[in-house]
Amino acid sequence: MSLKNLHRKLRSTEFESNEFDPISAFEAQAVPQQSIIIPKDRFTEPSENYAQDLHGVSKTNIKLGQALEKLNNYQLQAVFSEDSKVLLSAMVGSGKTTVLTHKILYLHFIKAIPLSKMVVLTFTNKAAREIRERILAFYEDSVAIQSEELRYFGTFHSVARQLIKEHPLLDKLGFTPSFSIMDKEAKEEFLHRLILTHQLDVKYQNKLDQRLKLYRNEKQILYANMKKEDDLPQLLDISRKEKQANNLMDFDDLISIVNWLLKQESSLEPQWVFVDEFQDCNTEQVQLLNYLSGDSSSFFAVGDPNQSIYAWRGSTDQIFESYIADSTCHMMRLPLNYRTSGQLLSAAACLLNEQQNDLQATRSEGNKLRLVNHFDDNQEAFYCVKQFKELNKKGIAWEQIAILFRTRQQISLFESIFRKEDIPFEVISKSSLKDYPALFWLKKVLLAGLQPNDLDSILSVFTSTDFGCLKNGKALLNAFHKFNQGKSFDNTIGAFTAFLHFKYPKEEAHLKLANSLEAFQNHLLNTTKDLDLYSYFNFDQLLKPTSVHYKENTEEVKRALQELELYIQEQSFADPIEAYQAAMGQVSLEGHFQINTGLRKTKAGVRLLTIHAAKGLEFDHVYLSGANSGLIPLNRKKGGTKHLQEEKRLLFVALTRAKNHMEISWHSQSTAWNAEEGPSYFLNAIPSALIERIEATQPEISSKKQEDNPEDSSSPWKKDMRISHPKYGEGIVINSTLKEITCDFGKFGEKSFAPQWATLKKL
DNA sequence: TAGCTAGCAGTTTTT
DNA sequence: CTGCTAGCTA
Numbered sequence: 001m002s003l004k005n006l007h008r009k010l011r012s013t014e015f016e017s018n019e020f021d022p023i024s025a026f027e028a029q030a031v032p033q034q035s036i037i038i039p040k041d042r043f044t045e046p047s048e049n050y051a052q053d054l055h056g057v058s059k060t061n062i063k064l065g066q067a068l069e070k071l072n073n074y075q076l077q078a079v080f081s082e083d084s085k086v087l088l089s090a091m092v093g094s095g096k097t098t099v100l101t102h103k104i105l106y107l108h109f110i111k112a113i114p115l116s117k118m119v120v121l122t123f124t125n126k127a128a129r130e131i132r133e134r135i136l137a138f139y140e141d142s143v144a145i146q147s148e149e150l151r152y153f154g155t156f157h158s159v160a161r162q163l164i165k166e167h168p169l170l171d172k173l174g175f176t177p178s179f180s181i182m183d184k185e186a187k188e189e190f191l192h193r194l195i196l197t198h199q200l201d202v203k204y205q206n207k208l209d210q211r212l213k214l215y216r217n218e219k220q221i222l223y224a225n226m227k228k229e230d231d232l233p234q235l236l237d238i239s240r241k242e243k244q245a246n247n248l249m250d251f252d253d254l255i256s257i258v259n260w261l262l263k264q265e266s267s268l269e270p271q272w273v274f275v276d277e278f279q280d281c282n283t284e285q286v287q288l289l290n291y292l293s294g295d296s297s298s299f300f301a302v303g304d305p306n307q308s309i310y311a312w313r314g315s316t317d318q319i320f321e322s323y324i325a326d327s328t329c330h331m332m333r334l335p336l337n338y339r340t341s342g343q344l345l346s347a348a349a350c351l352l353n354e355q356q357n358d359l360q361a362t363r364s365e366g367n368k369l370r371l372v373n374h375f376d377d378n379q380e381a382f383y384c385v386k387q388f389k390e391l392n393k394k395g396i397a398w399e400q401i402a403i404l405f406r407t408r409q410q411i412s413l414f415e416s417i418f419r420k421e422d423i424p425f426e427v428i429s430k431s432s433l434k435d436y437p438a439l440f441w442l443k444k445v446l447l448a449g450l451q452p453n454d455l456d457s458i459l460s461v462f463t464s465t466d467f468g469c470l471k472n473g474k475a476l477l478n479a480f481h482k483f484n485q486g487k488s489f490d491n492t493i494g495a496f497t498a499f500l501h502f503k504y505p506k507e508e509a510h511l512k513l514a515n516s517l518e519a520f521q522n523h524l525l526n527t528t529k530d531l532d533l534y535s536y537f538n539f540d541q542l543l544k545p546t547s548v549h550y551k552e553n554t555e556e557v558k559r560a561l562q563e564l565e566l567y568i569q570e571q572s573f574a575d576p577i578e579a580y581q582a583a584m585g586q587v588s589l590e591g592h593f594q595i596n597t598g599l600r601k602t603k604a605g606v607r608l609l610t611i612h613a614a615k616g617l618e619f620d621h622v623y624l625s626g627a628n629s630g631l632i633p634l635n636r637k638k639g640g641t642k643h644l645q646e647e648k649r650l651l652f653v654a655l656t657r658a659k660n661h662m663e664i665s666w667h668s669q670s671t672a673w674n675a676e677e678g679p680s681y682f683l684n685a686i687p688s689a690l691i692e693r694i695e696a697t698q699p700e701i702s703s704k705k706q707e708d709n710p711e712d713s714s715s716p717w718k719k720d721m722r723i724s725h726p727k728y729g730e731g732i733v734i735n736s737t738l739k740e741i742t743c744d745f746g747k748f749g750e751k752s753f754a755p756q757w758a759t760l761k762k763l
Numbered sequence: 764t765a766g767c768t769a770g771c772a773g774t775t776t777t778t
Numbered sequence: 779c780t781g782c783t784a785g786c787t788a
Contacts, residue, residue, distance in 0.1 A: 124777065157778045183778080203784070207772090224771050225784040251778045280777095312775070407774055430776080589778060612775050634774055650775085673779040674773090 037353065038089060038305075038324055042331045046077035053080045061109045063138060068102060071095075074334050079103045083330040084298040087278070087323050089305065091359045092348075092656040093339030093618070096302045097127070100276055101134040103300060107272060109138075115145075117271040119152040119292055121159060123280050125590050127616075128154045129598050131276070147570055152270065156285055157251060158589050160258040163268060164249075167261040174244040175257075178581050180451055181588040182250045184209075185434060190248070190456050194238050196474055197481070200231040212236060246454055255284045262291035270297050278303030282314035286322075306352055309612060309650050311642065333358055337656075339618050341366025344662050347690040348655035351648055351682060368692040369655070370663040371679060377410065377626055380665050381417040384623065388423055388606060391621060398424050400620035402607035404654050406631045410672070411608050414625070424605035428613050430591065437466045438543060438553035439560055439593060443584070445513075445537065446564075449520030450581050452491035461517070462500070462510060467542055469510045479503065493518050509541050524576045528568055530561035560593035567595050611654045622658035627651075627683075628666045630676035651682050 050073065058065030068079065078088050078099050090096035104120065107113045115135075122128040132153055139145050152159050164170060165177045182190060188208065195202050204211060204223055211232060214220045221229045243249065249257060261267070273293040275281070278301040281289070293299040301323075308315060323329045335358045337345055342365040349359045374380040388401055405411055411427055418425045433440045441464050448457040463472035470476055480499050489495035497514040500507065516523075516537050523536055534540075534557065543553045564583045573579035586595045607619065633647030655662055666679035683691070721733045 155778065181778090204782085206782085224782085225769075227785070254778080309775080310777085313777075409774090591778075610775065631774095636774080637772075 038320065038331055042324060043089075043333050044077075044330050046073040046332075048073070050076040050080060057106065057110055064102075064105055064109055067138075068106070071098070071102065072336055074332070074336060075099045075102075078300075078332050078334070079106050081330065081332070085326070085329040086300045086332060087329055088300070088302045088332050088334060089358070090302050090334040091337055092304060092307060092653075093337040094334035095338060096304070096334060097130065097134075097276065099334065100274060100300075100302050101131055104131075104135060104272075104274065105138055113271055115149045115153075116151060118274065119159060119268075119270045119272070120154070120274040120276075121156050121289075122276045123155060125155055125158075125598065127276055128158070147572075152268075155589070156288065157254050158586070160254040160288070161585060161589070163258050164254065164261065167258075167265075167267045169261055169264050172264075173257065173260070175249070176247055178451075178578065179247045179249055180447060180454070180581065181254070181585050182248050183433075183588050183591065184251075185432075185440075186456065186588075187250045189460060190242075191235065191239060193456055193459070193477070194235060194242060196477055198234070198238055200235055200238075202232055202235055203230045246456075247451065248454070252284075255288060259284060259287050259291060262288070266291065266294065268292070269294065273297055273299050275299075275301040275303075278319070279305050279308040280310050280313075280315045281319050283316050283318065286316065286319045306649055307615065307653055309615065309646060309653055311646050335360045336362050338362055339659055340656055341660055343368050343690055344655065344658055344660075347662075347686045348652055350686045350690070351652045351655070367661055369686070369690060370661075370692050370694055371683065372663055372665045372694040373679075374665050374667050376667050376669045377413050377671055378417070380625060380667070381414050382421075384414070385417065385421040385423055396620060398605050399426075399607060401623075402609065402614065402617075402619040402621070402657065403623045403625050404609060404611050404614055404657065405625050406611060406627070406634060406650075407672075408610055410626055411610075414608055418606065418608075424603075425608055426603050426605040428607055428609040430613075433591060436556060437464075438549070438556050441467045442557050442560055443587060443593075445517070446580070446584055448493060449517045450577070450584060452493040452518070452521070455492050455496075458493055458496050458517070461513070462496075466547075467544065469504065469507045509538070512538060513542060521577050524580055528565055528576050528580065530558065530565045533561055534558055563593050563596055570596065611650050614657050615653055618657055618659055620659050621661040622654070622663070624654050624662075624664045626667055626670060626672065626675070627664045627680045628670050628672070628675040629678055629681050630674045631670070631672055632680040632682065635674045635676075648682050651680065 053076070054065060054068055057068055068076065071079065075095060075098065078086065079102050088096070088099065090099070100120075104115075104118065107118075108115055120128075120131060122131065132150055135150075135153075136145060151162060154162070161181065164175075164179070170177060191208055192205065194200070195205065202208070203226055207223065211223050212235075214223065215232055215236065221232050243253070270292060273289065275289060280303075289299070289301075305317075305320065308317075324331070337359055340348070340361070341363045342361045344366060345359060345361045345363075347369040349357050352359070372383075374383060384403065388398075391401060392398060403414060408429065415425065415427060433443060441461070444457050444460040444464070447454060448461050451457060459472065459476075460468075462468045462470045463476070480496065483499045483502065484495050487495070487498075489498065493514070497511075497518050500511055500514050504510070523533075527533075539554065539557055543550060543557065547553070564580065564587075567583045567586065568576070568579040571579060571582060573582065583595065587593055607617075609617075611624075632651055633644050636643055655664075664679070664683070667675065668677075723733060
């Protein structure tokens, strides 16, 4: 029977027929899968008593001794272990970061291992920052710790960047240590420029990333409707060469290049290698770990196989298999959950494989898991408004309430209703620099100044729709190449400046900018002061003083420059250009300019976020919205058990975010196209004794979404009015409020104006 | 060159 | 179901 048919059959089974799990049923029928389950007898159990070790620690370092006394025996076992290879299987909410940081501190303060001899790898900047902070917190303020000492504490990518910079063989690959890092957007622009300049025929250009991956991994060129092969292979080839020529690396390159270098010559022999979230490693990252932790180094990895929800990003279970097979590797576990109350945790544990279920509750029984049926998402949002207001009255802080969603699209309806109903809220998802046009542009300006041959950054500066003066395209590139022919300039920015002076002599502000870019490195030698750089580039003029967002744009840019300067001061580089390059590398890696302080969300409000974004977080009250079959697990054309198992773990992650109250909702009339009838069939695995079912709330008079029309009748500019602008010519008003007028100018696209500044004329 | 149609993919997101 | 687009047709 095919997977699809089997599931149809399984789903049709009555919902009430409980204690029945279609996935287990399927697994029982299917060919046994290779498994990542660690056999029980591979675990070393903790000893009864660590009093002596604790006493030893307290004698040397009282503060650390006191901290360690709070740990349980499983945690202490991992901290004190003398084994040189340890894989710690940490169940959800069992304090894995605590163990990781305390082990680092123990090794450092008691075993006298210098921090500079440790490599600590995480997947996110947030995790890296947290570990650094917890370590710094242990130092008395009299003993300042050099940032130099924590050089190899960071994300896989930032440590890779550090290693690449330091490696003696880098020039063999055609790179210099001042290479810059392309984020996703930069890489897209880069590839599009290559397609243009090399006149390549490439189909599905907005799916380039996927297509390149398919081609690299499976040599597949045809995609979707394509009948003929296009120039994709050439594009890959050219981009490889161009990256070398321009000293550029993308995120994937960082890992593969460091692996290549370390394979030739190991440049670093750390005494200890630590990994957080071990289950998320992909094959290349595993390789990096192997290169780093040779025979002379010890290795300590923490992870939770039950929380592996990033397989779609390339994480692999091979890593578990190889470590289980390795008999020198000691397996330890952290089974005690301190977060979730008893009944909720038992319910969540029903979603795990029998053998992998090592979870033990430490808290009291608490509330039952609630399964609530709503008519649709609109209905649910109003229900939430009511519930949340009551909870808040009872003293539950807004930020202790979270609503989780499978997809991000589900969030926007809640946003608009909460806004109307005065529920404070915050959507938690990493914002992209692209959402801040001024900062996005600032990054290009600085990169163009720092890498005088990086044509992409230069072009982006001058062809930006918001702050540029040129139109991007084939014509511009051709004109520039034509101008360039036969002449020899020192570098690309020099050539481009000359080109601008020749072809666009009227664009005074931008001509000045070009000159400033050309002289930027020299200027940096004098000063890296933020306000000085701000006026050096004349941002006051360039950021379009008539724009609605002028004030916030200038403030954002000033703040960003400030962050850069702070970073440079803390890193104490000798060469200011190198320092600025390092800072910009950090901006690329983190995706924002807050590279010192990080993104601190302090705003009070109900949290709205996807389950993926909720990993690692906890809340008092958690609501999972719209958990119909078809959404959880999310329907997919391709997939199979691997996908379904991951979706099941995703539901597990959702349920284990809650400390005290967990409510899952499903909709009778879901608005999602892929939703099916009835709640997620994964929930059938949970015995009815652990679930409290709540009947459908009656739909109110109208559950139809209300059209909200925020158009302001007092504004003289009305929707669809034809207008003209001195620069952009004729256009049509798309939207008009007291604060902002948005118009469409055809080939110039959409522009927004502040009514008090707008130089618009009625037609 | 515009219009039509068939076919397929779509989620999650960090660096 | 919707959105995208390659490739065909007039």
